[in-house]
Amino acid sequence: NAGVTQTPKFRVLKTGQSMTLLCAQDMNHEYMYWYRQDPGMGLRLIHYSVGEGTTAKGEVPDGYNVSRLKKQNFLLGLESAAPSQTSVYFCASSPPHTGALNTEAFFGQGTRLTVV
Amino acid sequence: GQQVMQIPQYQHVQEGEDFTTYCNSSTTLSNIQWYKQRPGGHPVFLIQLVKSGEVKKQKRLTFQFGEAKKNSSLHITATQTTDVGTYFCAGKLRSGGTASKLTFGTGTRLQVTL
Structure with missing residues (x-):
């Protein structure tokens, strides 16, 4: 089982360049998320999606855009990369939540992005 | 700012010692999850x-949810080198909108040496 797959795994960008991170899940999950992980900051939510065609902002959405054109894919775009966006990016997916409960989130392997 | 804090940020123990990480939220949580x-x-x-007040065990790991649902703890008894890693709590903030928005804590990094 592939689970959640992120591409690429590593990338170095120059300031001002653009790129798209791809997240694909084969578990038919409704919900998908993009997090960034920085030392001492934990995981911070960038954007998330509760279904195909819908997206919403998380805690730190500035400088990022997302799209969920297909249920299994969630794309994270950086239009003009900045050094502050150097981070490890994790995609996750989960089944729909029930009432006050959250469901288990399954994470991809991460993308290590460096902006110079 | 960060609404879910964890302490300590880092802990180094010798194998066999116990370890506890604490998760504290500025607002009431509907539920709490733990990740490694x-x-x-x-x-x-x-x-x-x-x-509220729930306690669950998984082998040497004991998880607790506070009575006020604003804090949680993870306790590991007799740590092993396989316990090395960063432990995160994550919760749905009761005032934070939909259940789909998990807020992660800052994490506690555990190092275990022989």
């Missing part, structure tokens, strides 16, 4: 707590 991330890896779900 091995060095160089990705977070992996451990458990979810829902009820």
